[in-house]
Amino acid sequence: MDATPRYPAVAAPHPTHTFRMLLKREFWEHKGGFLWAPLIAGAIFLLFNLMAGGVGEMMLNKVDPSKTVQIDGQEVRIDMVNIGMLIDKLDAKDLVDVGNVVNISLFASASWAFIVLAFVVFFYCLGSLYDERKDRSVLFWKSLPVSDTQTVLSKVASAVLVAPALAVAAGVATMFGFMLVCGFFIMVHGGNPFTILFGLGDPLTVIGHLIAAIPVYALWALPTAGWLMLCSAWAKSKPFLWAIMIPVFAGIFVTWFDVMNLFNLESTWFWQHIVGRALLSAVPGTWVDAADFGHIHGDGPEVLQQVINLKTLYSPLLSPQLWIGAAAGAAMIYGAIRLRRWRDDG
Numbered sequence: 088m089d090a091t092p093r094y095p096a097v098a099a100p101h102p103t104h105t106f107r108m109l110l111k112r113e114f115w116e117h118k119g120g121f122l123w124a125p126l127i128a129g130a131i132f133l134l135f136n137l138m139a140g141g142v143g144e145m146m147l148n149k150v151d152p153s154k155t156v157q158i159d160g161q162e163v164r165i166d167m168v169n170i171g172m173l174i175d176k177l178d179a180k181d182l183v184d185v186g187n188v189v190n191i192s193l194f195a196s197a198s199w200a201f202i203v204l205a206f207v208v209f210f211y212c213l214g215s216l217y218d219e220r221k222d223r224s225v226l227f228w229k230s231l232p233v234s235d236t237q238t239v240l241s242k243v244a245s246a247v248l249v250a251p252a253l254a255v256a257a258g259v260a261t262m263f264g265f266m267l268v269c270g271f272f273i274m275v276h277g278g279n280p281f282t283i284l285f286g287l288g289d290p291l292t293v294i295g296h297l298i299a300a301i302p303v304y305a306l307w308a309l310p311t312a313g314w315l316m317l318c319s320a321w322a323k324s325k326p327f328l329w330a331i332m333i334p335v336f337a338g339i340f341v342t343w344f345d346v347m348n349l350f351n352l353e354s355t356w357f358w359q360h361i362v363g364r365a366l367l368s369a370v371p372g373t374w375v376d377a378a379d380f381g382h383i384h385g386d387g388p389e390v391l392q393q394v395i396n397l398k399t400l401y402s403p404l405l406s407p408q409l410w411i412g413a414a415a416g417a418a419m420i421y422g423a424i425r426l427r428r429w430r431d432d433g
Contacts, residue, residue: 105233109241110249117245120207125200125254129261132199136268144272170278174287182287189288194395196265197258197297201371204254208246208308208369212315215242216427217326225427239316239424246312247305251371255297262290300400304371306409309416311368317419320426334362364412377406 114121177185216239219225228238270280284290318330338361341347342354359376367373378399403409 106237106241109233109237110245113241113245114249117207117211120211121245121250121253122257124207125203125257126260128199128203129257129264132196132261133264133268136265140268140272144275170273170276170283172277174278174283185283186287186289189284190290190293191395192269193262193265193288193290193293194296197255197262197293199261200254200258204250205370208250209311209315211250212242212246212312212369213319213326213330215246215316216319216423217322235424235427239420239427242316243309243312243420246369247308248301251301251304255301258297259294262293266290296395296397296400299397300371303374303400303403303409306413307374307403308369310364310412310419311366311416313416313419313423314365316423317426320423331366334365338362360408364408364415368412374403374409377403377408 174182174185219228266280266284270284273280273283314334315326315330318326318333322329338354338358341357345354347354347357363373
C-alpha cells in the first residue's frame, strides 16, 4: 500500500480576497493619515469650540446688566436672553432659516476631516510607488503572486474610496461632538437642544449627503491620483518637485506664448482644466465649477441649503469635465502600472 500522505487540494485564493488583503495592507501602513489625522483634526476643532464657548460665557457674564434688547416689545437683559423663548416667537419661515443654519454649521463641523483628506490623498499618491522603490521593499512585494495591476489599483482605491470613507466617518464623529458642545450651551441658555438640532436641523440628511459625495469624489479625484501616481512610478528622486513643476511650467509656457489662442481659448482655461485638475482635484468640493446651479433661487441660508443637496451634488456627473478627467486619470494610472513593471529599484 502507498504510505505517502495525501493532502486535500487547496483552491487558489479568489482575486477579490487578494485585493481585499492589499487594501488592508494599505490601511495598516497608512493608518495614521487615513484614520488618525482626520480624527485629530476634528478633536482640535471641538477643543477650539469649547474654548470659544467658554470665552463667550465669560464675556456674557461681564456684560453691563443695564444693557437690554427688545423682544416683542419687552426689555430683556442681554445676559438673561432665553433661547427657548426666542425660538417660540419665530414664525415658520424663520424656523426654516434656523434649520438651514443648523445644517450648514453641521457641514462646516465635518469639513475639517475633508481638509485633512486633501493633504493625505495628495502625499499618499505621491509616495505610493516611489517609497517602495526607495526602500527596495518593491522587490519583496514583487516576489509575491500579486500583479502590478492589483497593487496599483489597490492604492488607487485606497486613495479615492477608503480614505474618503474614513474621512466621512471622522467627519460624522466630529459633527456629533459639535452637536454635544452646541447642545450644552443651548441647554445652559434655556433652549431644548433636541428641538433645535434634531427638530429644526436634519443631521441624518447631512450624513446622507456626506456619504453620497464619496462616488463623486472618487471620479473627480482620478486626474490628481493618476498624475501623482504616474510621477511616483517614474521619478528617480524628488517626485514632489516633478509633480508640481511639470504642470506649473507647462502653464507658464502656455501663458507666455499664448498657445491657447490657437484654440480660441484663454490661458486661464489651461490653468483651470489641466494644471488645476492635475494638482487640486483631490480637494473635496472642487467639482463645484462643474455643478449645475440653475435651480438655485432665494437668498440667505436658503441658498446655501439648496447648494448642499443631492441634485447639485450629482450634477457634475452630467458634465464632460468629470468624465474626460476620469478618463485621463485612468490612462495615467495605466501608465503607472506599466512603469512599475520595469522600474524596480529606482
